[in-house]
Amino acid sequence: MDAVEVIKRRLKEDRMADAPEGPEDIGEKTKRPREVAFMDVNLCFPCGKCPEFCPVACIEYLAPDSVDNRGLQPVQDRFQECIGCYICVEICALLTDYDAVRMYDVALVEEVTGVKIGDKKPAEYIPAQPYEEYFAEGGLYRHLGHGSRIREKMSAEERANLKTTG
Numbered sequence: 521m522d523a524v525e526v527i528k529r530r531l532k533e534d535r536m537a538d539a540p541e542g543p544e545d546i547g548e549k550t551k552r553p554r555e556v557a558f559m560d561v562n563l564c565f566p567c568g569k570c571p572e573f574c575p576v577a578c579i580e581y582l583a584p585d586s587v588d589n590r591g592l593q594p595v596q597d598r599f600q601e602c603i604g605c606y607i608c609v610e611i612c613a614l615l616t617d618y619d620a621v622r623m624y625d626v627a628l629v630e631e632v633t634g635v636k637i638g639d640k641k642p643a644e645y646i647p648a649q650p651y652e653e654y655f656a657e658g659g660l661y662r663h664l665g666h667g668s669r670i671r672e673k674m675s676a677e678e679r680a681n682l683k684t685t686g
């Protein structure tokens with residue numbers, strides 16, 4: 521079993537009652553999530569792993585010059601499409617050295633961004649934004665974000681194995 525499958529299985533065991541089924545089965549958002557993800561764009565390398573495994577394909581590389589002094593731009597998700605599955609959080613925390621992703625309560629995100637988060641993805645494509653001033657370290661709300669739910673439940677050996685098979 522590869523590292524991403526281990527992460528998905530552990531997440532499934534740990535799933536909150538209102539979290540989506542899957543996440544491996546999901547292709548599109550069907551309900552309003554409880555939390556949505558934001559990457560700390562200053563911590564994101566970007567290694568390119570999390571966009572590959574987001575079950576709704578809502579993580580993208582930011583447009584050129586979105587973040588100053590970066591050649592290859594970091595990734596960010598289109599939070600209006602995020603289903604709150606935690607896959608990107610776990611991948612970044614367990615398979616990389618960056619731990620760049622946190623999950624934020626949707627009510628907070630709506631208040632901060634002024635965007636209503638619905639039960640479906642928006643009809644129009646809305647490009648991801650850095651939101652550095654809110655969700656990066658030193659930003660206003662990073663301390664309110666939730667990190668990995670399964671890292672502490674794994675032994676050091678399991679975590680090391682994940683990195684070598686990821």
Ligand code: SF4
Pocket residue numbers: 559563564565566567568569570571595608611612616618619620621
């Ligand atoms: S896994 Fe982490 S470092 Fe890699 S692209 Fe995603 S957020 Fe960036």
Ligand code: SF4
Pocket residue numbers: 556557573574575576577578579597601602603604605606607608609
């Ligand atoms: S939590 Fe991460 S992987 Fe899951 S839908 Fe949101 S952006 Fe994609």
